[in-house]
Amino acid sequence: MSFIQKLKQGKKRPLFVLAPMADVTDVAFRTVIAEAASPDIFWTEFVSADGLIRATDVGKYKLKKDLLFDKELQRPIIVQLFSSTYQYMYEATKLCVELGFNGVDINMGCPDKSIEKQKCGAAMIKNPELAVEVIKACKDARRDFADENFSVSVKTRLGYNAVELDSWIPLLLEQELDLITIHARTRKEMSKVEANWDHVKTVVKMRDDWAENNPTKTIPLIFGNGDVVSVEDGFSKCKNFNADGSMIGRAMFGNPWFFKDIESKEKFIPTREDRIKTLIRQVEVFDKELGDVKSFAVMKKFFKTYMNGFEDAKEIREEIMRMESAGEVVEFFKRKVDTR
Ligand SMILES: Cc1cc2nc3c(=O)[nH]c(=O)nc-3n(C[C@H](O)[C@H](O)[C@H](O)COP(=O)(O)O)c2cc1C
Incomplete structure (x- = not known):
């Protein structure tokens, strides 16, 4: 079996x-x-x-x-x-x-x-x-x-x-x-x-x-x-x-x-912080493991789905969609967006 x-x-x-x-x-x-x-x-x-x-x-x-x-x-x-x-x-x-x-x-x-x-x-x-x-x-x-x-x-x-x-x-x-x-x-x-x-x-x-x-x-x-x-x-x-x-x-x-x-009775709703931290984490793993073989465009389709449902989501999304590398995205979040 x-x-x-x-x-x-x-x-x-x-x-x-x-x-x-x-x-x-x-x-x-x-x-x-x-x-x-x-x-x-x-x-x-x-x-x-x-x-x-x-x-x-x-x-x-x-x-x-x-x-x-x-x-x-x-x-x-x-x-x-x-x-x-x-x-x-x-x-x-x-x-x-x-x-x-x-x-x-x-x-x-x-x-x-x-x-x-x-x-x-x-x-x-x-x-x-x-x-x-x-x-x-x-x-x-x-x-x-x-x-x-x-x-x-x-x-x-x-x-x-x-x-x-x-x-x-x-x-x-x-x-x-x-x-x-x-x-x-x-x-x-x-x-x-x-x-x-x-x-x-x-x-x-x-x-x-x-x-x-x-x-x-x-x-x-x-x-x-x-x-x-x-x-x-x-x-x-x-x-x-x-x-x-x-x-x-x-x-x-x-x-x-x-x-x-x-396993939980209540539907989990991710916060803005959850969304940003998760996106950063995924970008970093993508870059480390797949960055040498896959186009960064593959990762970009996730930007829209993570950066959604909170106040400045659209603003952030528009900024990061213009970026061409994982480094740029991570740096952007470190410098410009409060992720705490
Ligand atoms: C972007 C994308 C890639 C997919 N790639 C595969 C795949 O590699 N193998 C597969 O069996 N199905 C693939 N599918 C089909 C999905 O596994 C699934 O059967 C389909 O999306 C319907 O389920 P859903 O309504 O939950 O999305 C893909 C679907 C999407 C949207």
């Missing part, structure tokens, strides 16, 4: 996990989340397994930056990989076991054309035999290099052009995954329509029926994903649609305190 099933058994509530988000859930953002309030499970951004194995040394160096994490604080943590090739997925999973990840998640939902061209992401839904192969690669690597605690999971959508649960979900269930996360939209819907959690409920029912007929097999947890705006909303969606947990994406923007509300 993987750590995810054990975690779920230990908690008498739905799990709340951090969604994988490219150029968002990097080591800098995960650091401030861990310091503010950890989710039940962290996720990395998605990373190309092919790149990790066969890129040039410079390319590998860059990609491995996406795999950085604090081994004490950012736990448990799942790495999200994509590939359509057994060998690369097998070798990349081995690498991730060596790096100390708690599990590997396979991206089967990304609608990006450059990813789909590689037959990855949502294109997997159209190539079930490839999906089976890459899942097998991860499970084989777990058998050869990890132990049963290491999880193998899939994050996917409802279907490609239309809802295809009847064909897609039984195939995934047969792979005996530890977790299936359902982003409750089709590939075609991108993120343009509201997530439809009725379909999450359907998947849970399919899982339960399947479990009844397959008592000796590994039963995956089912997490719902899409449009969860608060912990309260997550609790209510999991209850209404029978999900084992919810995965939180965009609601994290500017809100690394999101998961505080899981």
Whole structure:
């Protein structure tokens, strides 16, 4: 039994996990989340397994930056990989076991054309035999290099052009995954329509029926994903649609305190000081860990979300948006803004 099933058994509530988000859930953002309030499970951004194995040394160096994490604080943590090739997925999973990840998640939902061209992401839904192969690669690597605690999971959508649960979900269930996360939209819907959690409920029912007929097999947890705006909303969606947990994406923007509300009755409202200190901390970690490989523009999208909801937020925001380096931003806050 993987750590995810054990975690779920230990908690008498739905799990709340951090969604994988490219150029968002990097080591800098995960650091401030861990310091503010950890989710039940962290996720990395998605990373190309092919790149990790066969890129040039410079390319590998860059990609491995996406795999950085604090081994004490950012736990448990799942790495999200994509590939359509057994060998690369097998070798990349081995690498991730060596790096100390708690599990590997396979991206089967990304609608990006450059990813789909590689037959990855949502294109997997159209190539079930490839999906089976890459899942097998991860499970084989777990058998050869990890132990049963290491999880193998899939994050996917409802279907490609239309809802295809009847064909897609039984195939995934047969792979005996530890977790299936359902982003409750089709590939075609991108993120343009509201997530439809009725379909999450359907998947849970399919899982339960399947479990009844397959008592000796590994039963995956089912997490719902899409449009969860608060912990309260997550609790209510999991209850209404029978999900084992919810995965939180965009609601994290500017809100690394999101998961505080899981254990507390009162909604946490960050102060101006919380917001400024957290932004500084994230900028500093970004600069130290990622500054040599990522553009500072990646960090800038956080400025708007942190510098929000207090009196001089707009003024500060406009100033720092013009800056081009972490040093400038930190210096600005030290000199001009009272952060006490
Ligand atoms: C900026 C951004 C980057 C994303 N990157 C990934 C990714 O790397 N892997 C993945 O599976 N989904 C990715 N997603 C999708 C999210 O994980 C999630 O499925 C989606 O945002 C819906 O959840 P939400 O409504 O809670 O945001 C990304 C979404 C956003 C907004």
